[in-house]
Amino acid sequence: MEQFDFNIFRQVAPKDAPLRNAIRLESVILARNAIAQGANINCQYPDDWNTPLQMAIAGGCQPIVELLISHNPDFGLVNGANLTAAEMAQEAGEVSWVRTMIEAEFKGCDPVDVLYELLKRRSLKVLELAIEMLNLTKNNLTSSLAKAWNKLEVMNVKVESELELFVHLTLLRIDYEEFGGAKVSVKKMTDEEVKQRMQLVLWEINQLERMPLESLDTQGTTPLILALMKNNQSLAKYLINAGASLESVKQFRTTNRDQSTMLHVAAQHGLNRSLKLLLEQRIFDVDVGDFDQTTPLQEAACRGHKSCVELLLMAGADVEYVDLQGTNTLTRAFCGSQEEIVQLLLERQVSLDNAREFRVPNIKVVLRFTMLLRLVRLRQWNVF
Numbered sequence: 001m002e003q004f005d006f007n008i009f010r011q012v013a014p015k016d017a018p019l020r021n022a023i024r025l026e027s028v029i030l031a032r033n034a035i036a037q038g039a040n041i042n043c044q045y046p047d048d049w050n051t052p053l054q055m056a057i058a059g060g061c062q063p064i065v066e067l068l069i070s071h072n073p074d075f076g077l078v079n080g081a082n083l084t085a086a087e088m089a090q091e092a093g094e095v096s097w098v099r100t101m102i103e104a105e106f107k108g109c110d111p112v113d114v115l116y117e118l119l120k121r122r123s124l125k126v127l128e129l130a131i132e133m134l135n136l137t138k139n140n141l142t143s144s145l146a147k148a149w150n151k152l153e154v155m156n157v158k159v160e161s162e163l164e165l166f167v168h169l170t171l172l173r174i175d176y177e178e179f180g181g182a183k184v185s186v187k188k189m190t191d192e193e194v195k196q197r198m199q200l201v202l203w204e205i206n207q208l209e210r211m212p213l214e215s216l217d218t219q220g221t222t223p224l225i226l227a228l229m230k231n232n233q234s235l236a237k238y239l240i241n242a243g244a245s246l247e248s249v250k251q252f253r254t255t256n257r258d259q260s261t262m263l264h265v266a267a268q269h270g271l272n273r274s275l276k277l278l279l280e281q282r283i284f285d286v287d288v289g290d291f292d293q294t295t296p297l298q299e300a301a302c303r304g305h306k307s308c309v310e311l312l313l314m315a316g317a318d319v320e321y322v323d324l325q326g327t328n329t330l331t332r333a334f335c336g337s338q339e340e341i342v343q344l345l346l347e348r349q350v351s352l353d354n355a356r357e358f359r360v361p362n363i364k365v366v367l368r369f370t371m372l373l374r375l376v377r378l379r380q381w382n383v384f
Contacts, residue, residue, distance in 0.1 A: 016043045023055050028063045041073045049080040057088045065097055075105045086126045102130050115148035120157050164234055222248045233273035250283050259291045267296035270305035279315045286315045294323045301329045302336035319350050
C-alpha cells in the first residue's frame with residue numbers, strides 16, 4: 001500500500017472548516033449552510049485525507065452522505081487508505097449508498113466509459129455492482145467490457161491481476177454460456193475445434209480444477225498456445241506467470257505444408273497482441289522461416305496486417321530477406337495488392353530490385369502486380 005506524507009497538507013481553509021464541523025456534529029442544516037457559503041466539497045482534510053463525503057461515510061451519517069452526493073462531488077478521489085467514497089461505503093456494508101453514487105456519477109454515460117473509469121480505479125466490488133446496475137445484454141456487456149479493457153491498454157493504465165482475471169473470466173463465462181446454449185454455430189466447427197474451445201473455456205473458468213499447464217491435445221497445442229491463438233495477451237501473460245513453459249510455443253508448428261511457427265500464425269491472422277507478446281518474450285528469431293523460409297514479416301505484409309508489419313519492423317525484421325520462392329517483403333505486399341503496406345515499405349527506402357525481377361505465373365496476380373507498380377509511378381514515390 002502506498003504511503004502518503006500527510007505533513008504536506010496545511011490546515012483546513014477557513015471556508016472549509018464549517019463543513020467539517022457540521023459533519024462531526026452530524027448536522028444537515030449546518031452542512032447545507034456551509035456548502036451555500038462556498039465550502040469546497042472536494043477538499044481533503046489533514047490526518048486521513050478524507051473528503052467531506054468520505055468523512056460522512058466514515059461517521060455513518062446518511063442524511064449528510066445523501067446531501068453531499070446530491071452536489072456531485074469528485075467520486076474518484078482516494079483517501080490515505082487509497083479508497084474512494086464508493087469503496088468506503090462498500091466496506092461499511094452500505095450498498096445503497098454505493099448504488100446512489102454510481103447513479104449520480106455515471107447517469108447518461110456510455111457503458112464503456114463507466115467500466116473504464118471503475119477499472120482504472122481498481123474498484124472490483126464497485127465494478128461488479130455497476131455491471132449489475134447497467135443491466136446490459138450479454139453481447140453488449142462483452143463488447144463494452146472488451147472496449148474498456150482495450151482503452152486501458154491503449155492508455156497504458158496498470159491493472160492489478162485480480163481485476164485482470166475478473167474481466168477475462170467474466171468474458172469467458174458469457175462465452176461459455178452462449179456456447180453451451182448453442183448460440184454459436186457448432187455445425188461449422190470440427191469436433192477437434194469444439195473440443196479445443198470447450199477445453200480452453202472450461203480451463204479458464206474452473207481455476208481450481210484446471211487442466212495441467214503443459215497438457216497437449218492431438219495437434220500439440222497447450223493452453224498457452226490456445227490463448228495466443230485467441231489474441232488474448234493478458235491471459236497468455238497470466239499463464240506464463242503461472243509457470244506455463246515457453247518451450248511448447250517454440251516447438252509448435254502447424255500441421256499443414258507450411259509448418260508455420262506461432263510467430264507466423266500471429267502475423268498471418270493479424271493477432272497483433274499475441275505477436276507483441278511473442279516478440280517481447282524473444283521466443284523466436286524475428287526472421288524465423290517456415291517450410292519455404294517465408295518470414296512472419298512477409299506473411300503479415302502480403303495479408304495487409306499493418307500493425308503486425310510495424311511491430312515486426314520495430315523488432316528488427318529484415319525487409320530484404322528473400323525466401324525459397326524468390327520473394328522479399330515488398331514483393332509479397334505487391335502480390336497481395338496491399339497498397340498501404342507497399343507505401344509503408346517504400347517510405348523506408350526498400351529496394352525495388354526483387355519486385356522488378358520477380359516473375360509471377362498466375363495471370364490474375366500479374367495484372368494486380370502491374371497495376372500496383374503503375375500506381376507507385378503515378379503517386380510519384382520517387383523510387384524509379
